[in-house]
Amino acid sequence: MSNINVNNSLWKNYSDGKIRLWIKGYFYSHTIQSIIEICNGIKEAEIKRFVKSIDGHFAIIVQTEKFTFIATDKIRSTPLFFVKIKNNFFIDPDPKNLVNLDGFDKTINKDAKLEISMSGYTIGNKTLYKNLHSLKAGELVIFKENFYQSFQYYKYFGEIINKSFNEYLEELSEVTIKIFQKMQKNIGNSQIIVPLSAGNDSRLVVSILKYLGAKNVKCYSYGTPNNFEADIARIIAKKLGYDWKFIPLTHASEKKFYASKSYEEYLSFSETYSSVPYIQSLSTIKYLKDLNWIDQDAIFVNGNTGDFISGGHINPKVKSISNAQNILARKDNILNQLVEKHFSLWGCLKTKDNLNKIKNNLWNEMINGCGEFSELSYNHQFYEYSEFIDRQSKHVISGQRAYEYYGYEWRLPLWDDEYLFFWQKIPLNLKLKQKLFVEMLKKKNFGGVWSNQIPVNKKKITPKWIIPLRFICKIPFGFFGKKGKKAWKQFDINFFYYFRDITHMMDTVNYFRVIKDIFKKPRNHVSWHARDYLDHKKLI
Numbered sequence: 328m329s330n331i332n333v334n335n336s337l338w339k340n341y342s343d344g345k346i347r348l349w350i351k352g353y354f355y356s357h358t359i360q361s362i363i364e365i366c367n368g369i370k371e372a373e374i375k376r377f378v379k380s381i382d383g384h385f386a387i388i389v390q391t392e393k394f395t396f397i398a399t400d401k402i403r404s405t406p407l408f409f410v411k412i413k414n415n416f417f418i419d420p421d422p423k424n425l426v427n428l429d430g431f432d433k434t435i436n437k438d439a440k441l442e443i444s445m446s447g448y449t450i451g452n453k454t455l456y457k458n459l460h461s462l463k464a465g466e467l468v469i470f471k472e473n474f475y476q477s478f479q480y481y482k483y484f485g486e487i488i489n490k491s492f493n494e495y496l497e498e499l500s501e502v503t504i505k506i507f508q509k510m511q512k513n514i515g516n517s518q519i520i521v522p523l524s525a526g527n528d529s530r531l532v533v534s535i536l537k538y539l540g541a542k543n544v545k546c547y548s549y550g551t552p553n554n555f556e557a558d559i560a561r562i563i564a565k566k567l568g569y570d571w572k573f574i575p576l577t578h579a580s581e582k583k584f585y586a587s588k589s590y591e592e593y594l595s596f597s598e599t600y601s602s603v604p605y606i607q608s609l610s611t612i613k614y615l616k617d618l619n620w621i622d623q624d625a626i627f628v629n630g631n632t633g634d635f636i637s638g639g640h641i642n643p644k645v646k647s648i649s650n651a652q653n654i655l656a657r658k659d660n661i662l663n664q665l666v667e668k669h670f671s672l673w674g675c676l677k678t679k680d681n682l683n684k685i686k687n688n689l690w691n692e693m694i695n696g697c698g699e700f701s702e703l704s705y706n707h708q709f710y711e712y713s714e715f716i717d718r719q720s721k722h723v724i725s726g727q728r729a730y731e732y733y734g735y736e737w738r739l740p741l742w743d744d745e746y747l748f749f750w751q752k753i754p755l756n757l758k759l760k761q762k763l764f765v766e767m768l769k770k771k772n773f774g775g776v777w778s779n780q781i782p783v784n785k786k787k788i789t790p791k792w793i794i795p796l797r798f799i800c801k802i803p804f805g806f807f808g809k810k811g812k813k814a815w816k817q818f819d820i821n822f823f824y825y826f827r828d829i830t831h832m833m834d835t836v837n838y839f840r841v842i843k844d845i846f847k848k849p850r851n852h853v854s855w856h857a858r859d860y861l862d863h864k865k866l867i
Contacts, residue, residue, distance in 0.1 A: 331395040331470050333388055334419045343367070345392060351405050351420070352385025353738070355509050362387070371469065378467050379480045382744045388418060398467035401481040402742050403720040404727060406599050407462045408454070409475075416470050422459060422600050432458045438688060439601070440866055441681060445670040447603040447857045448721040450685075451692045452477075454600040455864070461601050464720040481747075483715040484697050484708055488752045492766075495757060499749065499767045506743045507535045510628070514738065518625040519544045520615075522608055523571070525559035525784050527761070527768060528630025528741060534774030536628075537567045545621065549574040549611040550829035554789045563776050572620060574611045581834035584610040597728040603853060603860045605726040607830055612733050626736045632723055633741040636750045638707075638758025640714060642668070645706045645755070658700060661693075661710050662686045669718055672857055674817075674848025689713055707755045793826050821845040828852060835859070 338351040346367050350359060365377060366389045378398045386405035388397045397407050397418055408422040412430040419425050439453040454461050462468060465481030519536065523529045523546040536544050546564045548557040552575045564571035584590055597604040615621050642664045670685050671677060693709050696716060700709065730737045757763040768777050788794050804815035825833045825841050832852040849855065861867045
């Protein structure tokens, strides 16, 4: 089709004169050959069902004589973009290529700019450019002649099914084991590298691998020396019998990395115009590669993101607004929670007008995806859908680009299709504080690393020299009640967070700039990353 233009030379591709196909990712339900055969004779009415049937993490572009369709997987692990210029459509996994096309309209989407300023990512399909379209998680687009249709073939939203706690606990255990079994079969004998922390998620990854008998596994941790994450990770790896390495990060080493050409190239490599690039652990992959500690064909498997999918991000306050109460009150409760948790990078931006825009955009996206909100709706499903479709799929999952940048494959078992289908049906009372997830881990005790002797996220402040200094500085704030507590929290962020950040992502920013910004009320490292991201594009 002459008016549908695909630019993609990096993915696996296939052509036989009647069909052209580009594929990226891994598949559990289909072989690449079976996908090619299905697409070779697929009818337009069959596309949605076919794409939904694919179990795996992928993106796909198919061009036939009658139509072209593109699709991201259910979590948007690989984003896709398109633009229409005059009568031509252009499709590309690298949006920079589209932005640089002759005739591309570079009009800025002001809502997208505001959303990135306040959260680090956009809401819905938006990018920074009005005419640059980005596919959402679980979306496909069909192009025909001079028009296109988009379909959200999958939504993290569904019917809540009530079963007993023990029934769900056993089902969760079975599903978890099944997911890792098929992943292990897919990986084969390739080396598995696990970024290991003190939390539940990465511990689940390594403990299940041990339970299933995986031998070619290495673990690593990183950060400020003697941090609590690494201390616990070392104990876990030793208990499981897996090789473990610690990568120490210092302000000097990380400032050098963030000033390097490699870091600059990564920012360009991971550009989406819909999210601030995700940089956590980026430097450590380079260090491991330079040390020749990992195989060239190693596959990274991280715990992203068991805390969200198992209910860890649901605010317990959602339980206080029952389904029997006023719909408007429940709606405000959901939106206020989203804004407070995810759209508060800069307190100075939380004006009445800005908050109204953000809330309207969030609500429109939720209604578009979940349907009308009613007396029978579940509050937590709307909240989780919003975070899933925006923050998780656009920002957090984009962290997989770090592995790709250095030439490695990855797997995301805790974002597996079967986990999506399982967790979207679980009642609120089993998801709050990850009740079902945590109890399953304790009861099954995979690998023997879930006892109280190996604590989960037992945080301690590192470096130790900062503890007495923080204590002394905190004393005056105690005389001013709630206002003092709030003021101390902001003071702590601007004066001590720079040193307490064991991941050293704050090293992208000059410390004196951090102090100077105190009255703008920043929240964390992403606050400055978002500001610098937009400033680099001359949008601030």
